[in-house]
Amino acid sequence: MPELPEVETIRRYLDKDLSGKTIKKIDVLVKKQFIGNPKTLEGKKITDVIRFGKVLSLKFSDSLYLSIHLKLTGQLLVNKKSLAAKTTHIIIYFTDKTVLYFNDLRKFGWMKVASTPEKPKGIDILSKSFTQIFFTDLTGSTDKPIKLLLMDQDKLAGVGNIYANDALFLAKIHPLRKTRSLRPLEIKNLYSAVKKVIASGLKFQGASDNSYVLPDASTGRYQNHFQVYGRENKPCLICKTPIKRIKHHGRSSFFCPHCQK
Numbered sequence: 001m002p003e004l005p006e007v008e009t010i011r012r013y014l015d016k017d018l019s020g021k022t023i024k025k026i027d028v029l030v031k032k033q034f035i036g037n038p039k040t041l042e043g044k045k046i047t048d049v050i051r052f053g054k055v056l057s058l059k060f061s062d063s064l065y066l067s068i069h070l071k072l073t074g075q076l077l078v079n080k081k082s083l084a085a086k087t088t089h090i091i092i093y094f095t096d097k098t099v100l101y102f103n104d105l106r107k108f109g110w111m112k113v114a115s116t117p118e119k120p121k122g123i124d125i126l127s128k129s130f131t132q133i134f135f136t137d138l139t140g141s142t143d144k145p146i147k148l149l150l151m152d153q154d155k156l157a158g159v160g161n162i163y164a165n166d167a168l169f170l171a172k173i174h175p176l177r178k179t180r181s182l183r184p185l186e187i188k189n190l191y192s193a194v195k196k197v198i199a200s201g202l203k204f205q206g207a208s209d210n211s212y213v214l215p216d217a218s219t220g221r222y223q224n225h226f227q228v229y230g231r232e233n234k235p236c237l238i239c240k241t242p243i244k245r246i247k248h249h250g251r252s253s254f255f256c257p258h259c260q261k
């Protein structure tokens, strides 16, 4: 699933490419993926492209928003139909002939027209509210495994499986550690590690290990810089111990059994 660095990379691209453009028509080919009336947006001009956690929103003049969640396999492509083919489910035509394609193999993603943007409850990692104090308070509030807390969009918005695994490796913390058992220094290190992996993901324009691509169909490069994610049986980047993978709450957790306690 695209996480904060992937969605933010798309946001920056769309902001540059679509801001100022006016929608001519929207074709919804898979009805369940579009909430609201697409005709509402005909003739409306995009004034900004914003993001809260993993949710993008196109902002229009007169307080209208088209929020977009890519979920597992959603892609947004500008003027690149050929790549999309059979998985294109929504097509947005602009008056200047630009076309935005929404492709989604698994069909869990959605677009929604509303007078407010969709926002997850959690604090966005790139927002000013994500402070060391906030993070320390948050870790004191629960006893669930730390990895689940990092991925809880009602608490922290933007971190998914890739960046949670890699942040825990950098902080040398086992993914199943009970959150309340973390010592102050570990919390401090984890806070820095979360910021570091998100910054690294952004620097490499996200991880294209799965369906994620940029709107020009190019790929991100963070998959070449994974710390532990997707590296089962490969040597730990620090101590060479083979990386382990375990299933936890339906997701894969990757960790070094030597470095992470």
Ligand SMILES: [Zn+2]
Binding pocket: 236, 237, 238, 239, 240, 241, 256, 257, 258, 259, 260
């Ligand atoms: Zn190691």
